[in-house]
Amino acid sequence: MTLSNDMAALIGFACEASLWGAYTVLFFVSMVLLFRRKERGFGNMPVIILSIALFLFCTAHFALEFNHFYTILRSIGVNGFANETKPLVGADIFISLCDLLGDFLLVYRCWALWGKKVWVVVLPFLTAVAGVGCMARAVHLTLVISPTAPVPDPSIVPLTTAAFSLPLCTNVMATGLILLRMWLMSRRTVTGLGIHGSKRVARSAVMIIVESGLLYLVTQLIFVVLVALAHPAQAIVAVMAVQIYGIAPTLIVLHVGLGIAVDTTTQNLPAGSTWASHSAGLATRSDVHVRTGTSVIGGAHGIKADGESLEMKTMESQSDFTAAV
Incomplete structure (x- = not known):
């Protein structure tokens, strides 16, 4: 049986409702972890503000979809359910805004990992903003050309x-920039800390790709293909993608906050050390001193080894929880 636009819209709403429920639980748990771990690096306000704004935008989108769900079903039923309305235009705008905030979280993490060098993230930032500009133009043209069509007019598809x-x-x-930075860090780790440290950094790089990028990437890729083909299933993926934009970074907060994953803003972190395990939820920007006898590796943090004991001396630290988000 051919998937109709109306049926796709109904399935999409059901899927988004489930994902929004999961996202709500994940978000509040992540906020509890952030606010209860002040001694382990809490204080990165940009990522907290972005995370809260992203959750509010995703919730606003679901609220608009829910309003459309009960209003349209009560008034006209299933036939015509996918037709565009003014509230759905607002929901479409929130799709793009949620996408933008998710990109900003990713770009922010990349920026922090690269030592806050602006030139590294200029192009990713510009493409994210340009996407919102294209979406704004597409919404305007949709309202002019086909204000009630369930899918964009064929003339607007390239812009969408x-x-x-x-x-x-x-x-x-x-x-890719995050992976490159982790690879460069692993090369430095080979020189200072041996093959074991290199492998640990490499595993962290893979974890970043899988946890932070892959879920977001696959969802966005499927959505782009369906939009280009003007397939009705785009109505399913579109609303699911909104919640995934928020779930993907929130999962990273949970993994780091619970100590499951290591942080990725830490530069030259000595793998296998007691301090490395302790700082799984604390992103500390700067190099690390590893003092073994008279040898010193790194820059701003010191760890002294004396027999079986380890003394950690923090000379200068900056809490940066974001790179794991």
């Missing part, structure tokens, strides 16, 4: 495709 392809490029570039 660009609106979601550009954030996809942001994801690919930012994730």
Whole structure:
């Protein structure tokens, strides 16, 4: 049986409702972890503000979809359920805004990992913003050309495709830059800490790709393909993607906050050390001193080894929880 636009919209709402429920639980748990771990690096306000704004935007989108669900079903039933309305136009705008905030979280993590060098993230930032610009133009043209159509008019499809392809490029570039930075760190680790440290950093790099980029990337790629094909299933993936934009970074907060994953802003972190395990939820920007006798590796933090004991001396630290988000 051919999937109709109305049926796709109904399935999409059911899927989004489930994902929003899961996202709500994950978000509040992550906030509890952030606020209860002040002694382990809490204080990165940009990522906290972005996370809260992202949750509010995702919730606003679900609220608009829920309002459309009970209003339209009560008034006209299933036939015509997918037709565009003014509240759905607002929901479409929130799709792009949620995508933008998710990209900003990824770009921020990349920026922090690269030592806060602006030039590294200029292009990913611009493609993310350009995607919102394309989406704004596409919404305007939709209201002018076909204000009630369930899918974009064929003349608008290229612009709509660009609106979601550009954030996809942001994801690919930012994730690639994160992987490159981790690879460069692993090369430095080989010199100072041996092959064991290198393997640990390499595993962290893979974890970043899988946890932070892959879920977001696959969802966005499927959505872009469906939009380009003008397939009705785009109505399912579109609303699911909104909640995934929020779930993906929130999972990273949980993994780091619970000590499951290591942080990725820490530079030259000595793998296998007691301090490395302790700082799984604390992103400390700066190099690390590893003092074994008279040898010193790194820069701003010191760890002294004396027989079986380890003395950690923090000379200068900056809490930066974001890179794990």
